Amino acid sequence: MGALALILKNPGDLVPLVKVKMMADKAKKLPKEPNLAFCYDMLNKVSRSFAIVIQQLPHELQDAVCIFYLVLRALDTVEDDMSIPEDVKCPELEAFWKKIFDPEYTYPCGEKHYKVLMDEYPKVTAVFLGLKKEYRDVIADITKRMGAGMSSFIKREVESLKDWDEYCHYVAGLVGIGLSNLWAGSMLEDKRFAEMEDLSNSMGLFLQKTNIIRDYLEDIVEEPAPRMFWPKCVWSKYGDSLDVFKEPENREAAVHCMNHLITIALEHGVDSLEYMTRLKNVEVFRFCAIPQVMAIATLAECYGNGKVFEGVVKIRRGLSARILLTTLDKFDVAKAFKDFGAVIARKVKEESDPSAKATLKNLAKIEKRCDEIFASDTAGFSKKFDDELPVTIRMFIWCITAGYVAHSFHLGNVRETLGLAPASTGNAILDNLEKFASVLCCLAATIFLITGQMF
Secondary structure (H helix, E strand, C coil): CCHHHHHHHCHHHHHHHHHHHHHHHHHCCCCCCHHHHHHHHHHHHHCHHHHHHHHHCCHHHHHHHHHHHHHHHHHHHHHHCCCCCHHHHHHHHHHHHHHCCCCCCCCCCCCHHHHHHHHCHHHHHHHHHCCCHHHHHHHHHHHHHHHHHHHHHHCCCCCCHHHHHHHHHHHHHHHHHHHHHHHHHHCCCCHHHHHCHHHHHHHHHHHHHHHHHHCHHHHHCCCCCCCCCCCHHHHCCCCCCHHHHHCHHHHHHHHHHHHHHHHHHHHHHHHHHHHHHHCCCHHHHHHHHHHHHHHHHHHHHHCCCHHHHCCCCCCCHHHHHHHHHHCCCHHHHHHHHHHHHHHHHHHCCCCCCCCHHHHHHHHHHHHHHHHHHHHCCCCCHHHHHHHCCCHHHHHHHHHHHHHHHHHHCCCCCHHHHCCCCCCCCCCHHHHHHHHHHHHHHHHHHHHHHHHCCCC
16 A cells, blocks of 8 residues: 555554654764764664664663664674584684674675665774763673573474574563663663563563564565574474465464464563663653554564465554654553553454464453553543544644634635635734734644644
């Protein structure tokens, strides 16, 4: 569906899309320092969405998180390059944490932007070495643990759910743990965040399992033959191999398998909510919360959706933009989790889906935690959800005020078209007052349209 058709179908997406476009343009404005400019430019190229989300962070943390992301992207590039022999790749992964201190280190691997990242890696190293020691220590520790974990899975398949959790821990859970350590080290969050490894890990697992589920087709058709991370103990219940799920005749079994995995991913929902209720810094909160809401929105889009086995399934850009702009506090997150959970619940087919009962059970746990968050609202913040008018009504109000401006300024023969008398009263003062009033009304309506809030 074209962009115009999507906007006509979802008119409420228009303003958020424009605002996010402005944020994306802002993210492309690079620092003057050459090495730092390279890092932020590369961040925009390898992950536009992350480049936007990182803007939510306090300035104190932006460079550290940017470098943390690029270091782990470089490590991931080594892991993903199927042309590197295993006996070469494993030692490289295990030693990568030492290489990030080497100002001359490069490694020829990857494609497109990732190849540039690896070829120009000394620029990342230069910025890394300029970070505070506590930030360097966190990045090096997580890189060491992740590299060792990735190496251990090079010659292993994901057989059991324990394997799945372990692999996701290495590639994503450790990211959550590292970020929590950065929050604690910055003093912008409680030092106890450094001790919250279980919750931090669960945040990462929620995101990684969502990505693994969504990217089935993209991964399985990759050349050379890719490594797959759907756990065998689950997919073997629905087919003889992972390949068979992309065949149309196996669509029902494929969807049941995917729903089973989504059900498992939803087990992390309560931990995700718990972690976010403990964050105090608004900017850090938004940085953490936006990807989590995107994840449950993606699971809602994928659940029961056979198109996952035919192409790339993503939430629409307008919805993504709205999530980015409206995820402001724990009540926004609770509402989003509850709403997207309800979307999944409506899709559950209890009579035919083998994992239906478990799905509904996990959704009920998430809904209960959301209700507890709403119940903790003593200041009435969650009432904002009851007050906001739909965007279609706000657009209608704006159109009326725009028409008033056109009438006051004699634009387009508006009054004549409507069969009304000429606009001029014959009194210049009154005419100017009317013009002034129409502009004020239109300005107020514009603010109301964009924010949903009056003065």
